[in-house]
Amino acid sequence: MAMTALTIEFKKLSTTGKIVLGILAILTTLGLVxxxxxxxxxxxxxxxxxxxxxxxxxxxxxxxxxxxxGAAFTMAMVVHxxxxxxxxxxxxxxILTGFLGYVSVLVILLIxxxxxxxxxxxxxxxxxxxxxFEICWCILLYTIVLTLEIAPLIFERLKQPKIMRVLxxxxxxxxxxxxxxxxxxQSTLGTMFLALPERxxxxxxxxxxxxxxxxxxxxxxLSATILVVLIGSxxxxxxxxxxxxxxxxxxxxxxxxxxxxFRIGDLVFTGDLGYVFALDSKSTLFWIEILLMAIAPIVxxxxxxxxxxxxxxxxxxxxxxxxxxxxxxxxxxxxxxPTNMEATYFPSFIEFAVQFGVLAAAALAWYLAARLLxxxxxx
Amino acid sequence: MTNDHGQQPSHTLTRRELLKLAxxxxxxxxxxxxxxxxxxEVDAENAAAMLYDATKCVGCRACEVACKEWNDLPxxxxxPSDTTAHTWTLIKQYQGESSESFRKYQCMHCLDxxxxxxxxxxxxSKTEDGPVVYDTSKCIGCRYCQYACPFGVPKFEWxxxxxxxxxxxxxxxxxxDGLIPACAEACPAGALTFGTRKQMLKxxxxxxxxxPNRYIDHIYGETEGGxxxxxxxxxxxxxxxxxxxxxxxxxxxxxxxxxxxxxxTFATAAVLFSGIYWLTKRRNEGLKEKED
Numbered sequence: 001m002a003m004t005a006l007t008i009e010f011k012k013l014s015t016t017g018k019i020v021l022g023i024l025a026i027l028t029t030l031g032l033v034x035x036x037x038x039x040x041x042x043x044x045x046x047x048x049x050x051x052x053x054x055x056x057x058x059x060x061x062x063x064x065x066x067x068x069x070g071a072a073f074t075m076a077m078v079v080h081x082x083x084x085x086x087x088x089x090x091x092x093x094x095i096l097t098g099f100l101g102y103v104s105v106l107v108i109l110l111i112x113x114x115x116x117x118x119x120x121x122x123x124x125x126x127x128x129x130x131x132x133f134e135i136c137w138c139i140l141l142y143t144i145v146l147t148l149e150i151a152p153l154i155f156e157r158l159k160q161p162k163i164m165r166v167l168x169x170x171x172x173x174x175x176x177x178x179x180x181x182x183x184x185x186q187s188t189l190g191t192m193f194l195a196l197p198e199r200x201x202x203x204x205x206x207x208x209x210x211x212x213x214x215x216x217x218x219x220x221x222l223s224a225t226i227l228v229v230l231i232g233s234x235x236x237x238x239x240x241x242x243x244x245x246x247x248x249x250x251x252x253x254x255x256x257x258x259x260x261x262f263r264i265g266d267l268v269f270t271g272d273l274g275y276v277f278a279l280d281s282k283s284t285l286f287w288i289e290i291l292l293m294a295i296a297p298i299v300x301x302x303x304x305x306x307x308x309x310x311x312x313x314x315x316x317x318x319x320x321x322x323x324x325x326x327x328x329x330x331x332x333x334x335x336x337x338p339t340n341m342e343a344t345y346f347p348s349f350i351e352f353a354v355q356f357g358v359l360a361a362a363a364l365a366w367y368l369a370a371r372l373l374x375x376x377x378x379x
Numbered sequence: 380m381t382n383d384h385g386q387q388p389s390h391t392l393t394r395r396e397l398l399k400l401a402x403x404x405x406x407x408x409x410x411x412x413x414x415x416x417x418x419x420e421v422d423a424e425n426a427a428a429m430l431y432d433a434t435k436c437v438g439c440r441a442c443e444v445a446c447k448e449w450n451d452l453p454x455x456x457x458x459p460s461d462t463t464a465h466t467w468t469l470i471k472q473y474q475g476e477s478s479e480s481f482r483k484y485q486c487m488h489c490l491d492x493x494x495x496x497x498x499x500x501x502x503x504s505k506t507e508d509g510p511v512v513y514d515t516s517k518c519i520g521c522r523y524c525q526y527a528c529p530f531g532v533p534k535f536e537w538x539x540x541x542x543x544x545x546x547x548x549x550x551x552x553x554x555x556d557g558l559i560p561a562c563a564e565a566c567p568a569g570a571l572t573f574g575t576r577k578q579m580l581k582x583x584x585x586x587x588x589x590x591p592n593r594y595i596d597h598i599y600g601e602t603e604g605g606x607x608x609x610x611x612x613x614x615x616x617x618x619x620x621x622x623x624x625x626x627x628x629x630x631x632x633x634x635x636x637x638x639x640x641x642x643x644t645f646a647t648a649a650v651l652f653s654g655i656y657w658l659t660k661r662r663n664e665g666l667k668e669k670e671d
Contacts, residue, residue, distance in 0.1 A: 040540060041540055042538060042540035042541075042542060043535075043537055044536075044537030044538040044542075049537070050537065051463070051525065051531070051534045051535060052531075054522035054525040054535060055526060077652070080656070081652050081655050082655060082659050083656070083659035083660055083662070083663050084659075113521060114518070114519070114520015114521070114522060114536075114541075114542040115518060115520040115541055115543070116520075117541065118519045118520075119519065121499070121500045121517060121518075122499055122500055122519070125500035125501050125502070125517045126500070127498050127501035128638065128641075129496050129497075129634075129635050129638050129639075130497050130499050130501075130523070130638070131638060132497065132499040132521060134638065136499060172656065176649065176652050176653055176656065179648070179652050180645060180648040180652060183648040183652075184641065184645060187644070188637075188641075191634050191637045191638065192634075194634040194637060195493070195496065195497050195527055195630075195631045195633070195634035195635075196526055196527055197630060197633065198493075198529040198623060198630060199526055199527070199529075207633060210637060337531060338528070338529055338530055338531035338623060339461055339462075339484070339530075339531040339621065340460070340531070
């Protein structure tokens, strides 16, 4: 039945809509084929990674996508823990985004591992000092939480009132667990770089990294919600809740003000402020990311006309997304390899193909879910 | 910046010695139990160490051959310019201001290794005997160790679909049998000396004192990154040999401190968010009552 409904919807689609879906399907297929090829042949033949640059495009996207998926915990926190009921209408798109974001991260991590056959290694073998060990556990547990948060949508559609009642009763404890797990792993992504003082430029290394990564995940979480509600609404032909999104923009302003105070305050305190005005490639990258991720939302979301318009919301939230992406990539590539310093890295075709394949698959899954499940209806 | 090594006194107190002198050794252990745990710090001075005297090295590469043979490592298709997953030690030549010098690349076997600290699954560990060893059966191939090591030591088998890390083991298997590392045994020039860390530091200091004009007045690895088990003597500045300038604190001291606070973070977040829920719920109920 769902399939016939989908077929009818697909026939009603505009030509642009059909082309977009077609491109996403092609990218997904290409990603699947190249992903399997990578698993069969190894990292050396398929990627530009090397001993000098053991992490690349995939890890950078993982860091960015985890912050993007922060939409789920941020909105769950706003709606269920801060009890700001106004925002309930955009909670489900945010949860769906978090779920698909994290699943994408898991797929990419699997393809990026040197030993994908041992992806479960962190379960029997522990190193409590490793930030990555903590992140692995948090992501595993949080993906389970996200599944529990997505489940009501499926059971609502399947009309299972008994299961719905159980899931409904569990909402608050599940949300608290999800927010606590997110608080821990979003900040621990910062701790990952805290462990790399020799490989990270002072502009991206600070004792405050855990705090900075946490606040920027909340900031991107809010903008990611705006972005997916706008794009999702467009895709299935409905009017987005601009008033509600404008409220998220307003909250964003404060999140980025706090972020900026900590980020700049830390540079002043440590005496590293000079790097900001060094006018070299590092300071340029710093300014690009700060302008996009912090200054743009502070200025633009503060303006009533901007946050009350669809295009204003769209561009501002896109700037935040790009800015946080820059930030995560900049941090990773800010330092020099300890030996073989003249080595460089630029992702291979297969790295791009796999990455965009996973992103396209996530977008397709988002679209199908929005068609089949009550994503844009309040529970 | 380039040559502040030269001004240091030949015997500098390490941070740990200083703290112990100040009577806060116990406090140090309480605050940072991982130091004692990770490195078996208590006996690091009596564990295995090796002194590489760059002024004695003639660049014959007998150490490279001995390493390959003992560890049964495959030959490379072409001579590598850097260590690889299958070439664990390598001699390179460097140009000083007036003279040339060789440098031996290999794992430094840090007392508090960054690779051990960050390894997701604990595949890397520092043994009581001194070597930093790698358990091939645990590794998941995340390559965090490659990023964390300030010396760029762990290398990955990029051509292997199920690749693993390769790095110098300090011939841990030979040490267990009472032998010295294969490279040290093979060295015909007396550039490699093997013993306990205490003995090696003493020997290095003696050489500097006896030949003050021959050496830079610093033992590289005595304090760098919390200290290493492989120590260097040189007549040209250590940076010119490609050795990083490191503080005396272990490289990952900041992240370990934060990681140790994880349970506190969890508990604080749980209490905080439950509290916020309780407070805002009461507020909303209050508002509704007023409306009614």
